[in-house]
């Protein structure tokens with residue numbers, strides 16, 4: 001079923017245009033290098049039109065994997081392709097697993113609380129998801145490899161890429177959970193205190209501490225680093241000529257790196273430079 005003629009699913013010409021424009025996303029995120037204004041998470045603001053954190057994350061991040069599934073199911077039929085090779089489905093599966101965790105499981109079931117999101121950040125994240133899903137979806141569903149033969153001879157690099165992807169995902173989940181544990185522990189402490197004193201619970205919104213476990217000992221945004229590793233592995237699965245996977249990784253790095261550097265400044269201001277010590281923002285020992 002066609003949703004938007006020529007775009008969902010994309011015609012070849014429109015897909016190429018989307019892929020071309022998508023490479024310039026780092027120009028849009030350049031504002032992050034010069035402005036400290038980023039109204040989300042730690043640096044969220046009290047804006048009246050803010051979107052509640054959990055709903056915001058679930059809606060903006062679901063757009064990508066739902067669109068990718070839709071393109072995988074609709075485009076091959078439009079192009080007269082009977083069956084896509086398993087390599088295409090493997091990459092689509094990796095993408096869906098990650099974003100099902102990020103958009104559904106994490107905000108709606110695991111995270112104790114999430115700060116509100118400014119609509120501007122929501123729109124940027126939604127556009128990120130849509131451009132990325134069309135770019136990757138088009139490549140995976142008909143404009144990239146369409147026969148097993150085209151994946152041939154790359155078995156080892158695909159295997160290694162998949163292993164890197166899986167370790168990156170596990171590392172990302174592990175460090176995400178370490179952040180959750182800070183709020184779960186605060187909640188447990190508050191409940192004990194409430195039982196003892198009869199005082200009402202304060203809630204754990206905006207409770208922050210310095211994370212200490214795993215790679216957090218060396219870098220304050222270790223979960224970001226793991227996500228980069230994950231998508232570098234994904235690119236390796238697709239092959240170095242898989243431009244959509246490369247653009248995805250580059251665009252993630254160019255938006256997350258300034259955010260992590262800003263986050264390090266935020267930690268230093270909140271907890272003091274001595275407490276942060278020689279921990280880096282994102283790459284242990286380096287950056």
Ligand SMILES: NC(=O)c1ccc[n+]([C@@H]2O[C@H](COP(=O)([O-])OP(=O)(O)OC[C@H]3O[C@@H](n4cnc5c(N)ncnc54)[C@H](OP(=O)(O)O)[C@@H]3O)[C@@H](O)[C@H]2O)c1
Pocket residue numbers: 040041042053102111113114115116172176179180182183205206207208209210211223224227252255256259
């Ligand atoms: N932000 C991006 O540009 C971006 C892009 C692509 C992927 N991602 C991925 O999405 C995930 C979340 O990203 P994010 O930017 O929201 O990460 P984040 O700022 O580290 O926040 C993640 C979660 O942990 C909480 N949290 C953060 N630091 C904490 C601390 N020191 N103590 C207690 N709780 C803390 C946050 O609560 P609050 O919401 O209340 O701050 C939020 O619920 C990451 O795994 C990242 O790899 C992010």
